[in-house]
Amino acid sequence: MASLYGEGTPGIALRIYDGVRTDPEGLMFDSHPNTDKITPVHFEALEYISFPQHSWTLQILSTPEFEQRYSHDSAHIIAIAGSGVSLLLAVLTWQLATGRARAFARAQAMTRELRESEERMRHMAQHDPLTHLPNRALFSDRLQAALARARRDSAGAGLMFVDLDHFKPVNDAYGHAVGDHLLVAATKRMRDCLRESDTLARVGGDEFVVLLPHIDTRDDARLVAERIRTSLALPFLIDNHALAISASIGIGIFPEHGSDDVTLIKSADDAMYRAKDAGRDRLVFAD
């Protein structure tokens, strides 16, 4: 029970019950099974206000002293006015609180959606849709960062161009979809030859690049390149077709074959073309 009217108007109080059933004349009521038993009280000492759409019942209590001072009707009006204002405030507060909570939840959901779509867009802008490998733009960023680190640490880095051999005949003989599946399978084989910290990127139709950001000697790069060459030279079984391809690999070492990304890329790319010219399925180091 709470007295709403402070010290100036002692003797009047308001109770709000939820789930109370009034009797047909509104004089007596039973308690809800979950509330305490409410003792019936004489009409002169209280008023009831039931809300048809709700299970609430207001009980307005007044002491005989209060009624002597203000009369029953005044007590009634003061209580009704007071409870009306209280209810209005409670409803407003509830609406503001839930409205704010809803607006807050919606804003959070929108922020999340926005962030996810930004991440999707950024991923699409930086990755190849077929193999999901980094594309040329992302590779270029990673290469520049790796060379800056290697320069600072006076360390080595390796760059490889890996171009598949005899890929076009696969497309021509079995169709583009089989060619696509072969590119995905070749990607997996190459990825399995690399460390997590290495970057494999797709920079053309059947052309890939590999960044080895930490190598001590050119033999480190040779070993990785040889592993890739061997794994790509094994037959692929794609959509029930046994397919044979291979790879020509050009290798450039930082800083030996280029002290900046542009020079290093050109050196490794030239080496790859020399591997093609020399008969394919081989590694060639940059000059």
Ligand SMILES: Nc1nc2c(ncn2[C@@H]2O[C@H](COP(=O)(O)OP(=O)(O)OP(=O)(O)O)[C@@H](O)[C@H]2O)c(=O)[nH]1
């Ligand atoms: N299936 C498929 N084919 C592609 C895709 N992108 C490019 N290609 C094809 O890949 C082939 C690449 O050409 P080449 O590198 O000259 O073909 P190649 O037979 O490997 O030639 P060499 O490298 O000289 O051995 C072309 O036929 C392109 O149409 C792709 O996303 N999917």
